[in-house]
Amino acid sequence: MPTHRLPIQGATCQGCANKIRAALATVPGADEIHVDLDQQRVTVEGSADHDALTRALANSGYGAGTDHSDAGITDADMSGAAASDDDIQLAITGATCASCVRSIETALGGVEGVRDASMNLADHSARVSGQAAPRALIRAVESAGYGASVIDDPRHADQEREQREQAHYRQLLRHTGYGLGVGVPLMIWGLAGGSMTVQPGTVSQALWLAVGLITLAVLAFPGRSFFVGAWKAFRHHNANMDTLIAVGTGTAWLYSMAVVLAPGLLPEAARHVYFEASAMIIGLISLGQALEVRARGKTSAAVKRLLDLRAKTARVLRADGEQDVPVEQVQAGDRIRVRPGEKIAVDGDVEEGSSRLDESMLTGEPMPVSKAPGDSVSAGTLNEGGTLIYRATRVGADTALARIIDLVKKAQGTKPAIGRLADQVSAVFVPTIMLIAIAAALVWFNVGPQPPFSHMMVAATTVLIIACPCALGLATPMSVMVGVGKAAEHGILIRQGEALQTAASLDTVVLDKTGTITEGRPSLTRILTADGEHEEDILRLAASLETGSEHPLARAILEAAETRGVTTDAVSDFQALNGKGVRATLDGHTLRLGNRRWLEQEGITLALEDQATNLSNEAATPLFLARDDRILGVLGVSDRIKADAAEAIRRLRDRGLTVIMITGDIQATADAIARQAGVDQVLAEVLPEDKAREVTRLQQQGRKVAMVGDGINDAPALAQADVGFAIGTGTDVAIESASITLMSGSLHGVADAMAISRATLGNIKQNLFGAFVYNSLGVPVAAGLLYPFTGWLLSPVIAGAAMSLSSVTVVSNANRLRFFKPNKADRRTADGSTAS
Amino acid sequence: MNWLINLSGLALMALIVWWFWLAGSGKARRATGGAVDIIVDDGVYEPAVIESNAGEPLTLRFERRDASPCAEQVVFHGLDVSEPLAVGETTTVTLTPEQPGTYRFTCQMNMYQGKLIVH
Numbered sequence: 008m009p010t011h012r013l014p015i016q017g018a019t020c021q022g023c024a025n026k027i028r029a030a031l032a033t034v035p036g037a038d039e040i041h042v043d044l045d046q047q048r049v050t051v052e053g054s055a056d057h058d059a060l061t062r063a064l065a066n067s068g069y070g071a072g073t074d075h076s077d078a079g080i081t082d083a084d085m086s087g088a089a090a091s092d093d094d095i096q097l098a099i100t101g102a103t104c105a106s107c108v109r110s111i112e113t114a115l116g117g118v119e120g121v122r123d124a125s126m127n128l129a130d131h132s133a134r135v136s137g138q139a140a141p142r143a144l145i146r147a148v149e150s151a152g153y154g155a156s157v158i159d160d161p162r163h164a165d166q167e168r169e170q171r172e173q174a175h176y177r178q179l180l181r182h183t184g185y186g187l188g189v190g191v192p193l194m195i196w197g198l199a200g201g202s203m204t205v206q207p208g209t210v211s212q213a214l215w216l217a218v219g220l221i222t223l224a225v226l227a228f229p230g231r232s233f234f235v236g237a238w239k240a241f242r243h244h245n246a247n248m249d250t251l252i253a254v255g256t257g258t259a260w261l262y263s264m265a266v267v268l269a270p271g272l273l274p275e276a277a278r279h280v281y282f283e284a285s286a287m288i289i290g291l292i293s294l295g296q297a298l299e300v301r302a303r304g305k306t307s308a309a310v311k312r313l314l315d316l317r318a319k320t321a322r323v324l325r326a327d328g329e330q331d332v333p334v335e336q337v338q339a340g341d342r343i344r345v346r347p348g349e350k351i352a353v354d355g356d357v358e359e360g361s362s363r364l365d366e367s368m369l370t371g372e373p374m375p376v377s378k379a380p381g382d383s384v385s386a387g388t389l390n391e392g393g394t395l396i397y398r399a400t401r402v403g404a405d406t407a408l409a410r411i412i413d414l415v416k417k418a419q420g421t422k423p424a425i426g427r428l429a430d431q432v433s434a435v436f437v438p439t440i441m442l443i444a445i446a447a448a449l450v451w452f453n454v455g456p457q458p459p460f461s462h463m464m465v466a467a468t469t470v471l472i473i474a475c476p477c478a479l480g481l482a483t484p485m486s487v488m489v490g491v492g493k494a495a496e497h498g499i500l501i502r503q504g505e506a507l508q509t510a511a512s513l514d515t516v517v518l519d520k521t522g523t524i525t526e527g528r529p530s531l532t533r534i535l536t537a538d539g540e541h542e543e544d545i546l547r548l549a550a551s552l553e554t555g556s557e558h559p560l561a562r563a564i565l566e567a568a569e570t571r572g573v574t575t576d577a578v579s580d581f582q583a584l585n586g587k588g589v590r591a592t593l594d595g596h597t598l599r600l601g602n603r604r605w606l607e608q609e610g611i612t613l614a615l616e617d618q619a620t621n622l623s624n625e626a627a628t629p630l631f632l633a634r635d636d637r638i639l640g641v642l643g644v645s646d647r648i649k650a651d652a653a654e655a656i657r658r659l660r661d662r663g664l665t666v667i668m669i670t671g672d673i674q675a676t677a678d679a680i681a682r683q684a685g686v687d688q689v690l691a692e693v694l695p696e697d698k699a700r701e702v703t704r705l706q707q708q709g710r711k712v713a714m715v716g717d718g719i720n721d722a723p724a725l726a727q728a729d730v731g732f733a734i735g736t737g738t739d740v741a742i743e744s745a746s747i748t749l750m751s752g753s754l755h756g757v758a759d760a761m762a763i764s765r766a767t768l769g770n771i772k773q774n775l776f777g778a779f780v781y782n783s784l785g786v787p788v789a790a791g792l793l794y795p796f797t798g799w800l801l802s803p804v805i806a807g808a809a810m811s812l813s814s815v816t817v818v819s820n821a822n823r824l825r826f827f828k829p830n831k832a833d834r835r836t837a838d839g840s841t842a843s
Numbered sequence: 844m845n846w847l848i849n850l851s852g853l854a855l856m857a858l859i860v861w862w863f864w865l866a867g868s869g870k871a872r873r874a875t876g877g878a879v880d881i882i883v884d885d886g887v888y889e890p891a892v893i894e895s896n897a898g899e900p901l902t903l904r905f906e907r908r909d910a911s912p913c914a915e916q917v918v919f920h921g922l923d924v925s926e927p928l929a930v931g932e933t934t935t936v937t938l939t940p941e942q943p944g945t946y947r948f949t950c951q952m953n954m955y956q957g958k959l960i961v962h
Contacts, residue, residue: 142933171930175910232911236886246863247954248913249886296911303912307927420918420925420951430920433953438863442856449852453845477913480952484916503923 011051011060015042015069023069023107026152030067034059068110068151095141097133098335099126100154107153114151118143132158132336158335172300179297182229186290189225193218193283194804204278207270215267215280222260222282230256230289246437248476252292254441255471256285259803262464277458281468281803288472288807295811302818305825306485309492310419313412316368316387321345321352324396341399347392351384354401354408362392369408371498372751411750414502415495419488423508425768426483429775436476440786444470447790455791462791465800469789473806477814478781482774485821490767493824498750499760506746510730510764512711516659516757517690517702517724519716520670520677523734523754524656524684525646527717529559531567532627533643535618543573545640549632551575552589552600560630561589563644588630599633606631606638614638626672626679648683655754656685662761665710669693669701669724698724715757732757755830762829770824774817781813871960878902878935881957883917883928884909888948888957897943897961906933914955919948922959 015027024042027049031040037060038053051060064070102111108126115124115135121144122137133155135144141157148155197203205215226234233256236249263280270278320331324342334352337343342358345351351364363375366388375391378384384397387408403409422430447470448463455462487504494501501507521527534542550568553561554575568575578591578598588601599606607613611633619629619641627645631638659666669690670677677691690701698716702724705712714721714728717735725731725745733745734752749756789806793799871892872879882889883905895901907914907928918925919938928934940946946959 167931168929171910175930178910232885239885239887239889241862243887243891243956244863244866245887245891245956247886247956248952249954300912303915310927416927417925420916420927421923422918430953434947434949434956435864436953438859441859445852445856445859449849452848452852476954477952480950480954484918484951 011055011057013049013051013060013064013070015047015049015064023104026101027064027067027069030063030152031060034063066150066152068114068153095135095139095144096158097135097144097148097155098158099131099133099148102126102128102131102153104128110151111148111153114147115144118147158333172304176297176300179293179300182293183290183297185229186225186286186288186293188290189221190283190285190287190290190804194287197283203280204275205266205270205280206278212267212270215263215282218282219260219264219267219280222263222286225286225289226256226260229293233289233292246441248437250437251440251471251474251476252288255468255803256288258464258471259288259468260285262460273460274458277461279461281464284468284803284807287804291804291807292811295815298811298815299818302815302822303485305822306488306818307419307492308825309489309495310412310416313368313387313408313415313495316350316408318350318352318386335403337399337402339399339402343397343399345384345390345395345397347390347394349390351386351388351390351397353386353399353403354406355384355397355399357382357384357395357397359396360394362390362395365389365391367498369411369498370751371496371756372753411495411500414500415491418491418501418503420484421504422483422487423504423768423771425508425771425775426487426504429479429482429778433476433480436474436479440471440474440476443786443790444468451791462800465803466789466791468803469801469806470786472803473785473789473801473810474782475778475785475810475813478774478778478817481814481817481821482778483771485818486767486770486774486824489821489824490763490770493767493827493829494760494763497756497759497763497829499756499763500748500750501760501764502746502748506730507764507767509711510713510747510761511768513664513713513730513761515665515667515705515710516713516715517667517669517705517728518656518684518686518754519698519714519721519724520668520672520680521646522717523715524652524668524680524686525648526752527646529563529628529644529646531563531642532645532647533622533641535615535622535641535643537614537637537639540639542640543571545632545642546571547573547575548593548598548634548639549600549630549642551578551593552581552591552598552632554578555581556583556589558583560628560644564630564642596634600630600642603629603631606633609633611636611638615641624675624679626676648680649752649754652754653683653685655758658755658758659761660685660687662758664761667705669698671695695720696723699727702727713757715754732760759829763827766824766827766829770821774820777820778813778817781809785809874899874901874903878904880904880906880933883907883914883955886913886954888955891957892960893957894960894962895940898939898941900937900939901959903936903938904933905936907931913950913952916951917948917955918951919946919959921946 024044027042028040031037031049031051034055036053036055037051041050043049061070099111102108105128108128111126111133112124115121115133118139120137120139121135124133124135126133145155202211205212233249233252236247237253240247240250259281263282266273266278266280318334321334321337322344323330323332323337324344329344337353343352343355357378357380359380361379363377364384365375366385367373368387369385378395385408386406444467448467451462451466452459487507490507491501518524534545536542536545546568549564550573553564576593578593581591583589587605588599590597590599599609603613603619615638622629622641622643627643630642630644632640632642656666665688666686667688667690668677668681668684668686671693672691674691677689681689693701698721702712702714712728713730713732714724715732715734716725717733725733730747731745733748735748735750747760789801791800871894872890873894879893881903893903905917905928907930910930914928916925916927917936922938922940924936924938926934926936940959940961943961946961948957948959949955
């Protein structure tokens with residue numbers, strides 16, 4: 008086996024050695040790698056190519072003679088990203104020792120435009136001043152073997168983005184002004200009866216030449232982007248909206264210019280100029296784009312709102328005191344203080360203090376949630392009460408908020424199947440329209456009236472301009488964007504656009520019992536007392552017995568005692584008997600709390616038996632409390648149904664859905680819960696692994712099935728269902744496990760999600776219908792189909808106006824969805840949206 | 844004269860069919876391990892055709908220079924990947940196509956068009 012020995016330099020610590028090993032391990036055939044820091048040498052055994060090893064080593068930044076400064080940076084990188092005069096701050100990863108600092112600083116210093124670069128190993132950041140492109144800096148650090156990313160001041164970045172969008176909007180308005188400024192006077196001249204024809208050898212010819220040149224300026228400056236875009240797309244064998252506009256306006260201008268320069272070539276009736284059309288079209292389409300920019304800003308409002316939830320800074324407690332640091336620099340394990348009225352910066356666990364947090368922005372749940380040590384908090388939620396100190400557990404892109412933002416953004420880009428036809432059409436749309444335009448021109452030429460040339464030109468130009476691929480392409484995504492965003496506002500995370508479509512057509516909802524219909528943990532629901540006993544005393548004795556016990560039933564009793572303000576007494580000789588109950592001594596008496604059979608075995612005469620049986624029928628577990636050999640009372644502990652479950656199930660049934668409860672409980676218990684919840688059907692005694700099979704069985708009956716469960720135990724059933732709803736409390740729910748996640752624990756989310764889906768789907772249908780009808784009516788009319796019957800031939804100017812209106816209409820219609828209220832929709836009978 | 848115009852019209856139509864549909868779609872950029880930088884400007888992705896291997900993670904860096912809303916989002920059809928692009932910024936998209944095939948990536952309106960060929 009060959010051995011390669013390569014010299015290294017600058018590696019002084021184990022971290023550097025790891026980097027080198029990792030870099031060399033990527034070379035095929037490098038079987039064993041030894042890094043000798045003392046000798047500054049690396050030995051590689053295996054069949055690897057020597058040159059490849061040298062290259063990998065050089066790329067790692069530790070090759071002897073490696074010059075970090077020129078590592079893979081081209082001129083394009085330098086000019087590409089916006090060079091700014093500000094300091095750039097980079098977050099550096101992988102740097103562990105002082106020599107790493109030196110090699111990073113050298114690498115950064117070698118980038119063109121860098122005046123000064125300094126790295127701070129303590130907080131793993133580097134500050135670069137000068138005029139360097141951020142990308143070139145990142146490349147330089149990466150080729151030195153470390154990772155880097157730009158630390159944005161989010162506020163600054165947002166402002167910049169807004170400024171850029173504003174600038175684009177103003178530019179479009181300016182273009183509109185120029186286009187219409189030239190086009191409108193010409194049009195008025197024409198409409199007022201002024202001659203639009205050219206007489207050879209007269210002053211009019213020279214005047215029209217001047218107008219032609221002014222129009223050329225409109226095409227060349229405000230219209231420049233259309234022509235550049237058309238040309239670039241053409242070179243890529245692509246055709247887009249720019250192509251249509253460039254070819255349309257270009258054709259009108261060229262024809263008019265031919266008329267001006269050589270009127271003699273054309274019959275007198277064809278010596279009409281169409282400069283006003285070119286200028287007007289550029290103006291109108293710029294106007295349409297400007298309106299669209301405005302309308303679009305609103306469609307992404309939901310994501311913007313989520314982004315705004317991010318805190319900018321966090322007050323980190325360090326050994327040397329408290330410090331406000333940018334949230335990007337907070338690391339897992341940091342202790343953070345959050346004061347009343349402030350936002351939680353990163354996910355964490357409360358260590359000190361207690362407060363109430365408003366989590367509605369994430370869960371849609373309006374009630375504030377109490378937080379005490381041990382509870383977890385989520386980034387983006389608002390502290391309403393006291394001061395909390397919490398330890399960061401998840402930071403940056405790992406926080407629930409970041410994951411939600413990511414999920415919503417991704418889902419907004421996906422398309423339900425209904426949009427696929429539009430996609431297929433728009434992929435071949437533009438070349439097809441060009442073919443139609445030429446065909447129309449040829450028909451006019453061969454069978455049209457005199458003069459043929461101007462009619463040919465008008466028909467072809469109008470076809471090119473009126474066709475709007477944008478409306479078609481925008482119809483689905485705009486509605487999905489608004490719909491998914493709307494759902495997120497209600498604490499409903501939709502993972503794919505596909506789920507929107509399926510959720511609208513469901514007819515059966517399968518609800519898991521535990522944690523979905525019920526709260527998922529037992530609570531004390533009833534206290535039965537023997538003659539002469541008080542509820543409070545029974546609760547105090549039971550709670551005293553259970554103090555310190557971790558059993559879920561014990562916790563239910565202790566919680567009840569705490570809420571009712573019942574104090575407990577210290578007991579002695581505590582004994583927990585698995586599956587039976589607990590026993591202890593208090594004031595010389597033996598207290599027992601446990602199930603019926605155990606107490607009987609202990610020789611205690613039972614009382615309250617009939618009432619206890621009733622408890623069992625209501626799906627509660629009766630626990631008998633005895634002092635010495637007398638029964639004092641019975642405590643009923645049950646997994647209560649959620650406060651709003653029955654109401655939410657009623658909403659689902661009102662929508663015409665069959666609601667089925669599925670559970671592993673025995674039939675009697677299941678029936679008891681089912682009665683309280685008001686479901687149509689119960690599937691009891693189903694083993695967890697059989698839930699998916701039950702869903703399949705329902706699907707085989709031809710039903711469209713939604714499964715609602717906790718996302719962890721029910722994952723197979725959720726996956727099997729047509730739409731899986733994972734229901735969670737708070738933000739720790741596994742959002743990747745189902746196609747729709749309900750952040751709040753409420754079942755209302757299922758009905759809300761369906762209402763939003765139906766409304767969105769309805770909106771998409773309106774948009775698609777509008778776009779298809781627009782194009783399939785507009786194009787034939789523009790081609791002159793109505794001419795033989797009515798003598799109508801559209802003007803290219805009207806086509807330009809129609810085209811820019813059509814895409815604005817689609818975006819505006821999608822925007823209407825923003826005002827949709829899912830819980831009000833239930834009172835309507837139609838599909839939740841009104842026709843426009 | 845008449846036949847000349849008709850003939851050139853038909854020839855133009857044939858040319859359109861050939862150029863946009865039959866003649867392939869320009870040079871492909873092969874992604875080998877590293878990232879591919881894609882410039883989003885003037886209605887086209889540059890480069891517009893990316894080649895990669897199935898199962899290999901692929902990093903695409905989209906630099907959006909075009910401020911018009913068309914360019915706002917890049918959608919990879921059939922891969923369930925989409926990413927909003929911020930104007931004037933570079934957005935990194937990482938994906939690992941598992942199945943060989945040709946995947947289109949476009950803006951929402953299908954005006955920007957690109958192809959990802961997975962071998």
